[in-house]
Amino acid sequence: MFASRTMRGVAIVGVIAAIAGAAFYFHETRNRHHLGKSASNHEYTKGVADNLAKVQRSGADELTLPETVIKRMGLTVAPVQTPTHAINLPGFQGVLALDNDRLSRVHARFGGEVVELGHSTDGSDPTLRVGEKVRRGDLLAVIWSTELGQKKSELVDALTKLKAEEQLRDRLKTLFKEGAGAGRSYRDAEKDVQSRLVEIASLDRSLRTWRVTDEDIAEIHAEATRVAKADELVETAMPSAEANDWAKVEVRAPMSGVILEKNVVVGDIVGTDTDLFKIGDLSQLAVWAHVYEEDLPLLESLPHPILWTVSLPSRQGTFPGMLEKVGAVIDPTQHTALVTGRVKNQSELLKIGQSVTVTVQLPPPEHELELPVTAVVEDGRQSVVFVQPASGELHFVRRPVHVVRRFRNTIYVRAAESGLQPGELIVTAGALMLQNAIDQLPDPTASTKTIAGSPTSPSSDSRGPG
Known part of the structure; x- marks a missing residue:
């Protein structure tokens, strides 16, 4: 009995020892994992610090980078260009309408009874119907007066x-x-x-x-x-x-076009104020477009005539036209103004009432420079670019620019106010990283500034003018 008790005690002690050994193993393994991770974070932070230490902020708006850092950042430069092609402004939404200058309301010069109606020009129908084309001088109706x-x-x-x-x-x-x-x-x-x-x-x-x-x-x-x-x-x-x-009076078409309305049949008694027919020339339609008020100064500054192109979501291709007038009233809800113009419709593919997109094309602007979007860094306060004074230099200078208009891939800046000259090299890829480097590095010129006779700490101007 004593021996059996002794054997049970030895077994229990062995199990406890095994559990303790496993716990010690997992504890040591976890410690080694945390130590390795901490070492990796330390190495990463040290690498970033080393790279940042290699970048020198030589002025409030100047950076000098080693060639290895430039390659690692993927910086590219390109010369500043002047615009050489026309610019398409963002499209305006509009609708097609009948040109009232090309609409004729046909009346009888004398009241009386309609005794006859004109025939279709191709002879396919005994009487004229809506949608048929007529030529100037064609007989529309005969009235007995x-x-x-x-x-x-x-x-x-x-x-x-x-x-x-x-x-x-x-x-x-x-x-x-x-x-x-x-x-x-x-x-x-x-x-x-x-x-x-x-x-x-x-x-x-x-x-x-x-x-x-x-x-x-x-x-x-x-x-x-x-x-x-x-x-x-x-x-x-x-x-x-x-x-x-x-006593017969002939009513003839005053213009060539399409019959849009027919309000008479044989036997009707009509007066001189009755619209017997409405004829419209559809070879040219009116365009009513809505333009946001912030775009109006640009439109009003363009030389006349202002050409535009009209496109439809349901049809490929564009149709040429002309902007004629900018409305004098701003919609207080949409903050848009009504602009009117015309579009050519010789093929009569366009229909009255269709929704269209109108695009105005600007001539190549003078005194402006064309920059890629990736070259301009904007933070809500100002827009800047980074200039490389000479090809192959490791030195970059931050320069503010005055943005005139923005597009998806291109930004236009005013040359006189930006200080850029055509042919100067600017950073087109990596400009945002250069801006971040200036934000993180202290301004060396800040140590020379004093406020109330005391030196200013570099940290008080850590962001610089950017």
Whole structure:
């Protein structure tokens, strides 16, 4: 029994010893891991510090780097260039509309009944319909106007009476000269002729005011002559309307274009204020675009005419046009102004109401320099570039620039205010790292500055002017 107890005690002691040994092993392993990691962090920090120590800040805006650091940072330089090509401004959103200067509302010159409609130009349809093309002078409709027929008949009646009154005056004049007639009768006949001439002139002016053509007026005079020659009675001088279409008024297209509206059918009674048709010339459309107010000064400074191109999301290619006017009102909600212009549509692929994107092209700007976006470092306060005074030098100088406009890959700066000259070398890759180096290194010129007679600590100006 004692021996068995002894054996159980030895087994328990062995298990405890094994657990203790394992715990000691894991503890030592963890310690060695932490020591290795700390050593690695220390080496990394030491490497960064060594690289930073190799970079010298030789002035408030100057850095000198070893060649090995330049290669490791991947710095590249390129010469400053002046713009040589046109610049496309960011697109404006707009919509196509009908050009009101190319829209004609067709009215009848006389009220009456529509007795006939024009036919399609290709003969495919007996009557004109919306969407069909017409040429200037094409017949659109025929209206029977009682008013015009009466005016024409009044002129024929007056001309016929004038002929009879002139004949009577001439006979009385002959009798008066022969002493066989009274002078008073001759003078009365002369007055009647003069009164009739005044009446005819008034009727003639009325017809011309109604824009009756010279050919129609000449036909009225010819009809009066025929009546007089036939020696017909004045009461029967009015011609047959069915015979010569005396009261018909033709309505013809005032311009070439497309029928946008048709508001009449045969049998309608129309007035002079009725829009019988609306014809639009779609070879050129109006463009209404909205421009943000911060872009307006640039647009207004451009020389006229201002050319632009119009593109559609649903169709490839662009269409040329011209900006004509900048609106005088700013939308208080969108902070945009309405600009209007035109776009050519000779192929009639563009449709009224379509959404478009309008792009204005600027000529190569004078007194500006073109820089890649990667060359300019901006922190919200100023924009800077790093200049390499000479090719191959390890010295770089930070220089502030005045940005005029920004694009996705290019930035334009004003040459006079930036101090850059075409051909100067600037850093195009790695400029941000140079800016960070200046931020981290103390300014050597800060030790010479004093405030209230005391030297200023370098840490008080650690960021420099950047």
